[in-house]
Amino acid sequence: MFTSVLMIEQPLSATDVEFVTGLHDDDLSFVVLMQPRGAEDRLLRAIDDVALGELEQAVHEADEPEGEAALRPAALALEHSLRLLRGAGSEAVGQIIDDHPLDLLRSVVEQTHADEVIVLTAPHLVEEFFHRDWASRARHKVGVPVLKLYAHADADEDGTDRNEERPVADVE
Numbered sequence: 001m002f003t004s005v006l007m008i009e010q011p012l013s014a015t016d017v018e019f020v021t022g023l024h025d026d027d028l029s030f031v032v033l034m035q036p037r038g039a040e041d042r043l044l045r046a047i048d049d050v051a052l053g054e055l056e057q058a059v060h061e062a063d064e065p066e067g068e069a070a071l072r073p074a075a076l077a078l079e080h081s082l083r084l085l086r087g088a089g090s091e092a093v094g095q096i097i098d099d100h101p102l103d104l105l106r107s108v109v110e111q112t113h114a115d116e117v118i119v120l121t122a123p124h125l126v127e128e129f130f131h132r133d134w135a136s137r138a139r140h141k142v143g144v145p146v147l148k149l150y151a152h153a154d155a156d157e158d159g160t161d162r163n164e165e166r167p168v169a170d171v172e
Contacts, residue, residue: 001091002026003114005105007138008151009035009121011077015152017084020118023147030085031112032094035101036074071096102141109142117146 002024012020021028078094085092097104109117119135135148 001029002116003029003031003112005108005112005114005117006030006032007035007101007105007117007119007121008032008077008081010151012081012084012120013152014084016120016149017081017088019149019152020120021085021088021090023118027090029091030093031108031114032078032081032085032092033097033101033104033108034074034078034081034094035097036071102137105138106141109144114144116144117142118149119146120149120151122151 004020004023006020020030074096078096082092082094105117108114117138119133119138121133133148135146139146
């Protein structure tokens with residue numbers, strides 16, 4: 001069985017699940033690590049929103065739950081993601097990241113003997129430019145291949161994919 005540790009910050013979409021489960025021909029097992037939103041990231045998220053032309057979202061960054069208030073939405077997002085992965089025929093377990101994400105990632109990779117790490121997030125232009133994003137930092141810590149993918153939103157009510165113009169992968 002091929003084991004991937006999947007780091008996420010929002011619920012997986014059907015497109016995300018189809019993509020990550022289609023990467024390998026083997027039977028798949030996922031360990032999903034869900035990062036709740038934190039107040040320390042608010043400015044970076046707003047800058048990313050502006051850079052991506054999502055001005056309305058940038059204005060409402062302060063309205064997003066953070067800290068303790070973000071734990072319940074994160075738990076729901078994790079359960080939704082695990083359900084979709086299992087529905088696609090994969091084994092899946094997960095947990096909320098409650099401390100430093102890269103320390104937990106290294107520990108999970110060692111404990112599960114993971115074959116790879118997949119970091120599936122929205123684009124974080126500032127952090128990626130300075131190589132401070134999870135994928136860039138994880139490449140120096142985990143000892144297995146790290147794949148950076150951009151998360152997809154489920155289609156809007158009008159059938160358009162809100163992320164269709166974004167690149168989907170950065171592989172190193």
